Amino acid sequence: MDRLLSIEPLSAAAFAPFGEVIAAGAALQRFAINGGTTERLHALARARADDGDVVISLALAQARQFPFEISMLERHPKGSQAFIPLDQRPYIIVVASAPTHQPHAFLATQGEGINFRAGTWHHPLIALQDSSQFLIVDRDGPGNNCDEIALQPSWWLTGIDAG
């Protein structure tokens, strides 16, 4: 099987061209609040919703089967989209700087969330275990906010131990 994507560990630095990692280790600003009883890890990511609202939803994702074919990408031009796991289950993130460029695949295993910057080409959620729960923070509003493109030929993900 050619056109196999290697899967690298998710890191804020590697993901920076595509958006932000939502995890304590990625915090750039952290300060005490509430009389010192709480530490705020501030602005881990910025949610954007042009001409609409930022909404918070739940995703109950089923495991993808592997080898997994990356045959399309999508982007949301009018807003960002964040996925924040509500459990510690692993998932894979696939992004690309352009549909004609080889995508990057990242594996999140520590409960890290990600925020796709508006317009970032990505594959829809790739969960590795059934009933993985995520918060989704993205835009709800008028007009099209999801451009899809087919990848011909496809790329592939394999060799994942779904845990």
Ligand SMILES: NC(=O)N[C@@H](O)C(=O)O
């Ligand atoms: N449509 C939706 O809520 N999710 C997709 O955009 C996705 O990236 O998984």
Ligand code: NI
């Ligand atoms: Ni999306």
